Amino acid sequence: MRGMADENLWAVVPAGGAGTRLWPLSRAAAPKFLHDLGGTGRSLLQATYDRLVPLVGDRLLVVTGAAHAEAVSGQLDALPTANVVAEPSPRDSMAAIGLAAAIIERQDPDAVMGSFAADHVIADPEAFRACVSEAAAVARTGVLVTLGIEPDFPSTGFGYIRLAERLEDFPTAHAVAEFVEKPDATTAAGYVASGEYRWNAGMFVARASVVLDLLAENHPDLAAGVRAIAADPTRMDEIWPGLTKIAIDHAVAEPAAAAGRVAVVPGAFGWEDIGDFEALSDLLPAGADGMKVLGDAAAVLAIDSTGLVVAGTGRTVAVLGLTDVVVVDTGDALLVTTTEHAQDVKAVVQALKDSGRSELT
Amino acid sequence: MRGMADENLWAVVPAGGAGTRLWPLSRAAAPKFLHDLGGTGRSLLQATYDRLVPLVGDRLLVVTGAAHAEAVSGQLDALPTANVVAEPSPRDSMAAIGLAAAIIERQDPDAVMGSFAADHVIADPEAFRACVSEAAAVARTGVLVTLGIEPDFPSTGFGYIRLAERLEDFPTAHAVAEFVEKPDATTAAGYVASGEYRWNAGMFVARASVVLDLLAENHPDLAAGVRAIAADPTRMDEIWPGLTKIAIDHAVAEPAAAAGRVAVVPGAFGWEDIGDFEALSDLLPAGADGMKVLGDAAAVLAIDSTGLVVAGTGRTVAVLGLTDVVVVDTGDALLVTTTEHAQDVKAVVQALKDSGRSELT
Known part of the structure; x- marks a missing residue:
């Protein structure tokens, strides 16, 4: 197994979303993560993989729609086919990431996992990995850790994370005071000026068991469902269609934040979510x-x-x-x-x- | 032979020009006259042919570049192949129309010919034909007759024809005072307001012998050259490359106008020269x-x-x-x-x- 840096760190890469605002480049049949939007010769998915391999080796699961599983495997020829988890139908991010957590938990009950979307662009992979490594260390204390992106400008297109006190045992980590939804322009300007807010890029790191235990507190059926599929993958088609459709933010991150169980590692590594052609042009x-x-x-x-x-x-x-x-x-x-x-x-x-x-x- | 209306009226259709401002629709290899720019199901060339056939039957010559002769014949399948005259190289409009005049003159020394570009659009073909018929009648008196288009607006993109006195023996014809070059906007507005000016659409009607005799007065070598080719087509490649390159306006029409030998038949038949995409859009x-x-x-x-x-x-x-x-x-x-x-x-x-x-x- 490659990736000696952290033997029980896993990466989960949810590869979904049609990228409708990038039509006709991005399609339901060829979503944006399969495209080389950076003009680098590697698709966003491949670049995500390249960025994570030094940290996790092949302890990496891609969760994607059944329609895209073959294309994902085709682009990641060094990744074992078994590491591509095919969702029979879209059940939102909690089911996808929860299933990955359950699969990882069975392989290593102490595993820490990080979840990183397949369609983000990151200019400085080393800074990114340093941030993830610190987040993994914080996650071992049993909390959910988000990566908080240093804002470049007062975006109204992202949610924000409000920082609370520094966590003394770690180089840069803070407690999280709250997650806030996409703000209006005035509010966003205030957030950025205050220095207390970071963009929520939807990236988090936690013990797989912590993710599932937090989920079990809020949506016990969903936690039980993904654990049952991980225990017996032949039950996928029976259980999957009945799973609750909910985003991981609402299912786990927000309740955990309210309970004071979320930390944030601030990061400045040139993160971009290429949501539309203006962002691509930028x-x-x-x-x-x-x-x-x-x-x-x-x-x-x-x-x-x-x-x-x-x-x-x-x-x-x-x-x-x-x-x-x-x-x-x-x-x-x-x-x-x-x-x-x-x-x-x-x-x-x-x-x-x-x-x-x-x-x- | 079809087209009984006027047994000695011939039509010459110069089919040239790349239509550069209509790129990439129009190309050197597929110039605009081959395209259906009106969305009517017929190319401009075909529409020109359709418009003239009721007047001239197959007394119609298309003069085009050797590269386009096959495409022209392909679009005009009812026209005998011999009626498509292929220029070995571009020698400007006088050589092209002069050669057609010489071919027609040999077939019928009394023939009247009209020259009509292959890439114009005409909304009212019947009004057009009525205008041409009157022009042919005037042309039999031995003058060069232009069609003068009723201006829709003070265009700076066309030359103008200034009308002189009415010709009493004909329904609408006038003598021509002068041809004037493309005017500036103020001048054009004055022309249109005066009512004395018509657009010069480059369409004229004359006896073939008159065209050649006028040419002989001004460019005797050119007149002799095209008559020699008409007499012995095998001499084309020998004579053609040496012919003077000159536009028919300068070679014949302007000298004839200065000599008082040009008439004009005013016309309002919805003429359009689709020179660019704005004109096409209009x-x-x-x-x-x-x-x-x-x-x-x-x-x-x-x-x-x-x-x-x-x-x-x-x-x-x-x-x-x-x-x-x-x-x-x-x-x-x-x-x-x-x-x-x-x-x-x-x-x-x-x-x-x-x-x-x-x-x-």
Whole structure:
């Protein structure tokens, strides 16, 4: 087994979500974690794997929809196929992560697990791993530990974590006072100015048994269900469809925070959640002509234009006289919009569904 | 022979010009006259043919580049192949039309010919034919007759024809005072307000012998050259490359006007020269969603957008939140611009040539 750094640390990588606002690049059939959105030659899933392997070796489970299990295994050829857990149907994040926790708990009752989405971008993997290592150490004390991202700007798109007192035994960890929902712009500005808040990126580290015990306190049927599947995987199809659909934040993290059982390790490692084309554009460097390109830059000709071109077909894409334009060229669908309308791309997907073109979504 | 209306009227259809401002729809390899820009199911060339056949039957010659002769014959399957005259190389409009005049003159020394570009759109073919018939009658008196288009607006994109006195023997014809070049906006407004000016659409009617005799007065070598080729087509490759390159306006029309030998028949038949995507957009009706589509409208999804989509590949084209956008989707190239930049599309073509991608132009 590789990854000697921490013999009982496991990683769980939930790989879900269609990335609707990244249509037509991201589809239900080819969600964003399968795409190389950073232009690095590795998909977001592969980059997530690369980032975690030095910490966990192959103590890594990917939990994904049955439809994507083959694609996930195909992209992660060094990962044993058994480490890809296929959900028969979407039951929200608690069922997915809870099942992974139950599988890990059976292999090592003392295991600590970290959960890290498959579709995030992290600029500084070493800083990330240092943060996870501290979180793992804190997690061994029996609490749930979140990673709290140093805010770059007063985002209204993320939830926040309010820091409480420092935990003296660790280099940077704090207790968590509370989780707060996505704020309005004024509130967000206040959060950032105060220095007391971090972005909630949905990444946490805890003992697998702590996750399941916290779950058992709040949703005993769900905890029992995932433990039963882990004990006998042949019962998956029988039990899974009946599991409660709930997000892990509501099922475990918020009740634990209210009970004072959550800590946070602050981190500044260049985290990005590429939720839409504006975020993708922010991530990419501009070319000499002012245009940002994901894909083959030689296929793009931009004159008096700025914005983002996703060149996905090998066709020449010429853009003339447009500011902050977004052009996404794929084999069966083309999107033309602006970064200002990045959030509205989901309306296109909805309109396609409404007009009977679901096969494109 | 069909077309009994006027047994010695011939039509010449020069089919040339790459339509650079309509790239990537129009290419050197597939110029605009081969495309169905009106969304009518017939290419501009075919529509030109359809419009002329009731007047001339198969007394119709298309003069085109050797590279396009096969495509022209393919689109005009009712036209004898011999009626497609292939130029070995581009020698400008006088050589092309002069050669056609010489071919016609040999078949019928009294023939009247009309020259009509292959890439114009005419909304009212009957009004057009009435205008041509009157022009043919005037042309039999030995003058060169132009069609003068009733201006829709003070265009700065066309040359104008200033009317002189009415010709009493004909319903609507006038003498021509002068041809004037493309005016500035103020001058154009004055022209239109005066009522004395018509657009010069480059369409004229004259005896073939008159065209050649006028040419002989100004460019005797050119007149002799095209007559020699008409007499012995096997001499084409020997003579053609040496012919003077000059536009028919300068070679014949302007000298004849100065000599008082040009008449004009005013016409109002919904003439359009689709020179760029703004003109194409003006021509097409808007859909319920505000977007104009050339091609399969069902493939286009427009939300909060106006402009023009040329849907040429069967792919779904989604446009979100853009005003006066122009999206031209073809198999190997995509253009995204706005109607405001319609004239600048030729800069894209030039940039492609400069960067070694001439195969796309």
